[in-house]
Amino acid sequence: MKIKRKVVIGFVGSQLDGGQRTERWEKWRPSVSLTQHDDLVIDRFELLYNGKFRDLSERVTRDIATVSPETLVAIHEIPMRDAWDFEDVYGALFDFAKNYPFDTEHEDYWIHITTGTHVVQICLFLLTEARYLPGRLLQTSPPRRGGDQAGYQLIDLDLSRYDQIAQRFSSEQAEGVAFLKSGIPTRNARFNTMIEEIEKVAVKSRAPMLLMGPTGAGKSFLARRVFELKKNRHQLDGKFVELNCATVHGDGAASTLFGHIKGAFTGAASNRPGLLRSAHQGLLFLDEIGELGLNEQAMLLKALEEKRFLPVGSDEEVASDFQLIAGTNRDLGAEVLAGRFREDLYARINLWTYSLPQLAERPEDIEPNVDFQLALFAMESGEKVSFNKEARTRYMRFAMSGEAVWNGNFRDLAASVTRLATLSDAGRITDAQVMDEIARLKRLWRHSVQPELLTGLDLFDSMQLEAVIAVCRQSKSLSDAGRKLYAVSRDAKAKPNDADRLKKYLARFDLHWDEL
Template identity: 70%
Template sequence: MRKKRIVVIGFVGTQLDRGTGSNRWERWRPTVALTQHDEMVVERLELLYSGRHEALVNQVTADIGAVSPETEVVPHQLPIVDPWDFEDVYGSLFDFARSYPFDTDNEEYWIHITTGSHVVQICMFLMTEAHYFPGRLLQSSPSRRQTVGDPGTYALIDLDLSKYDQIAQRFSREQQEGVAFLKSGIATRNARFNTMIDEIERVAIKSRAPILLMGPTGAGKSFLARRVFELKKARHQLDGKFVELNCATLQGDGAGSTLFGHIKGAFTGAASDRPGLLRTAHKGLLFLDEIGELGLDEQAMLLKAIEEKRFLPMGGDHEVQSDFQLMAGTNRDLSREVVSGRFREDLFARINLWTYELPGLGARPEDIEPNLDYLLAQFSADNGQMVRFNKEARDRFMRFAMSSEALWIGNFRDLSAAVTRMATLADAGRITDAIVADETGRLKRLWQHYSSPSGEPDEVDLEAILGDTDIAQMDLFDAMQLKSVIGVCRQSRSLSDAGRKLFAASRGSKAKPNDADRLKKYLAKFGLSWEGLLASS
């Protein structure tokens, strides 16, 4: 394996590195000393400085050229006004890191923290731990018995945060920014969703293992996968592309060819070589939506590609390599697919390490309003016109959106389409009560086939569910009420969905309504559960 070139990034020491007379060679100067170690060659030194220190930088550059002509010195003047101001230093280093062309495949980066003010050293630590500098910390020091020409010692520091608890606390802001980025800045209010995004942010930064996103169509799986990619890209953890594929679109020979590529003549119509999406995703992120739609043969090949980073193109005799991170999405219960034999158990085990279920819009009613504001702002930015609701119109739309009438079958796609239509029809950028009335009527018509034809729950056989003995001990009132509740449950997509329908009036008087918990406790009084009701329907 070819050894990577060593690149050191560090500040010139305005005190430690100074010296103009011949006696300067009798002193230990950390920046120059780094290039005097016989066992280690610094290919390039990115020398950072601020203020008017060009003369010192030129002197250090010349001295390094004398002792290590193979080392290239590249000076960078940063716009730091006050090297003791945390915001000033961190902002300048952040801008430098974002614009620097890191090449982690061929170069190894050492971040020198011996020179510079204490604030500079702390910021260099923070930037490295957050992967804005994709390297390791380097600390140098003079030998205890300093002699002329002795370069001293140096050490690479492991960033074990358990040893740096006080400094690690400074990362809370970075972590919060990462979470906000994954949510596109939308101030979501659903506690379960927020907790899930918080964990996904930590996993995305610390792990390259596959991530599986489950949830209904339109819940935002593809959107979240792209945000994860952009977050990792910003931290220099991925160098390649974001490659997305809906596996439901694959058929026949095209499935293997699209994923793994083919060689010329592999099958009828294969007129030339094709690299395939797995190779296109090399060093990047591959998002396979609806992965449950893949055939068993493609599943086996994908498993090999995930575990060994190599695979055979269709019709090929030689394996190719691709190092990508996998994210997958599905609206199926893959564990049931495994039991039924439609999904490989070994592949499921491999991609099931980090699994998250994205709730649909109906399960996150408290997030409808912040998403409404986000979509309006997005429409305004895209079309160059500010669009807003009248107060009455906004109140009317929110009442409908939170009611049992709003099925949100397409989840966030339905909400996005509704906002686009209303905003397009808004004269002078004002969405009126009449526009909202038309839109709610349109949505009801779109969803009408998903509702019970009569609008009433189907007949429930309570005796089959509870048994004759329990029925005999129930009052008619309780039996009739339980029948209605079970009917609503069977017509609902989730426990939360059923709870919102059943407690639509009373939930408004509660500070923190938990419809699912109320319904769960009600069913438990009769020895029933949500899962059991679905199984008996």
Template identity: 60%
Template sequence: MKKKVVMGFLGTQLDSGLNASRWEKWRPTVSIAQHEDLIVDRLELMHDLRNKPLAERVRDDVVQLSPGTEVRLVEMNLANPWDFGEVYGALYDWMRAYAFDTEREEYWAHITTGTHVAQICLFLLVEARFIPGVLLQTAPPRGRQAQGIGNYELIDLDLSRYDAINARLAVAQQDAVSFLKSGIATRNPRFNALIEEIERIAVQSKAPILLTGPTGAGKSMLARRIFELKKARHQISGNFVDVNCATLHGDGAASSLFGHKKGAFTGAATDRPGLLRTADKGLLFLDEIGELGLDEQAMLLKAVEEKRFLPVGADKEVESGFQLIAGTNKDLRAEVVRGRFREDLFARINLWTYTLPGLAQRREDIEPNINHQLELASQDLGRKIRMTTEARATYLRFAQSGEAIWAGNFRDLSASLTRLATLGENGRIGASLVDAEIARLRWQWQTNASGSDSTAASLNELMGSASDTLDYFDRLQLQAVIAVCRNHKSLSDAGRELFNISRTQRSVVNDADRLRKYLLKFDLTWDKLSA
């Protein structure tokens, strides 16, 4: 049985009384210890310094009635106990520092005593899960007699009608969104909207989440951040288990995921719990889930739906209450059509699906990510890393241009800035280092830019013999444009990336029309490129 912990304010009027006559009246806080069917293991009693004698008297009375109850006096001095901002802020700070243990304890927020402002703030903290518990309401005995222990009730309220005073919760939500973005002040509107929705889903739902997008787009980092956010909200208590399914092969795949019994196969010398059981009450991130075999997919489906599965070689099912986040750089819809991915598993994990754009689709976010990477490098190297004004301008101009394809996405950017930070003498990155790094990146991406990633072959297929009449300059430019177009779902999206600088200097912006006219010069259309 879990221990019961009650948190509440001292009632300066209702709990008052220092002489013997105090036992003749109903006192809300003391009444908690008077119920024979209610054993409170700990009482966190918040009070002002001026009311310390009364708080100590109430503590002693509670202990006299219930010797097994530990009463902790929490001094909370508020300049204005009717100020929402001050009261909520003080409670919020105290709750964030509190060592909640939801595995062993259950928490009740006592809302009978204290000012109305304090009661409402406790409401909000319970609703926001900063207090991972329920509300406790005590009431005096009914009838004409003033004596008696009264009654109590546990309340689970829908607080949506209190939205007018939820401004502080909005701040907490923005803090959570910033946390999911690793504190990076991203500027891409679509990405920011995506992260805001993921934050809402992460704290309200236990259903699977599917993160898609190119390699290096940040799927693993975001999954870990979701785990840390849910753990901070006391919604999960287990571990974060990160699995790259591309590393699981053959018979060992099922054993790694679902565990095995001793003697299940040659080499199974002992029982193995498996990664799904390791993630019990926590979060399981299956990256590159499209690489799983069909048999493992079937076993995973049962584990996700029923929270039960059969380890290899076992004759009895085991349980694991994990939450699943899956990641993939494949189009699982196409994999289903090809018979490589189970349709029923895809339907189960496709409830909340989010596509993380690559760095080339978020060029406005490159600058804040540069700042973030330099801060990380400063911590790792133990010295402050700075770019000269000229070096920063040169690097940023190249990084945001169409020439920088960022094939490895954020991994490319992180590696690039790590090299610069390491080579910078006395923490100073100058123009010559940036020039050398840009040359290195051009060399690194040369294969992609030259079209050996099949863009050149695609150009010949699209234009036929007409491609032989192109100047080398036009060929390289057109291949780069085609590569960008094929990274987007619409003409407008591709145009926004290709004309990312000049579009800001126009009074009338029509990226799709500009790109359409450019393609028509070569007798190409969006439909041809899409096909």
């Protein structure tokens, strides 16, 4: 194994390294003492100083040459106005690190943090942690009482090398994952892996996050838990602000998000700050972001990139620094191709994208979520409720079977358990009550797309039908759904009737709007 050269980078200590007469050899001077260890040879010492300490740097250089002729000392002036000003010091040291010709293949770098102002030491630490200074931190200490040998210690910022610290970090991460899951012992491997990654991203990044999944899959719940996790870690000072973009349209959407000034439009009787400003230093969750109009998408992109935007009707920009989590049950990639979603905004929010599986895709997680809902009911009502053995067996068998559609996902499950708990007698859910609840669920789901209906169709037709029904369920009326589904082709018709076209399409499958 080839031995690398040892290179120390450190500031001259205006006090600790000082001294002009022979008495200076009787005191501990960190920079000089480092080169006096019998078991340590420093090949090169990069000695940094600001302008007024050049004479001291040259004196330390001569003293090092006296005690360690094999150590080459190179002095570097680091221009800074105030060694106690963080911005000034960090910028000067960053420039040094950026321009220094590091050769990590042949040299090991030790960053000396014993000398210099506390601000200098902090900046050296930060630059080393960020790997702008690719080395290890070095601390030195004076001889202990009665001894004549000064000490030194290397600190490796790879915390995984320190077992106890690594265990604490691992434990902290496990607690974060459990927090995101609200303590629910989920068993689905895909879901658990996804939550573990979300925990890492949540505590390390402020970049936008995109949560995809059907209604009721838990997008809003997870976004709020991410906010609470970051709030607990003191990473956010603001509040959690939430909007379902499907509930706002046109000028109302822009006003709700970006605010408006008095008189901006009819009905704007006073100024309105808007949700983006309300989310300053906090987290903004925009569910169903695919429902936003193209103009609002452009304004949102500017706000994300520049932290500034124009309220409706205003000529003066306002500022807001927030983290965004977006939710959608649409394929935004397909929406981009169709021209309904901006490609640049999609690229901006698509860095961390997670697809939340449907409840039916996580049958092993139904039971722990049932227990969670019962615990939640007990906390809210003050009454503990549980299944008897036969009832629990019957309910779980049905809930995990193909008969259970769970088209509302966890909302359906939560509503079902709440009904059972509310109707229970003396805190016990009986077999008869479970049978009634199963019958109720089947009635609620009878107008869902039946599996036997889809099995008679080509894959293309079945996927198209499912997509059409999903749009219908998210729309306010038959006409509203028709406008969304035929937004492009309607322009080619002289007298477009979107509602009639949609009604005829549904009739092919014996489906009716009122059923959906």
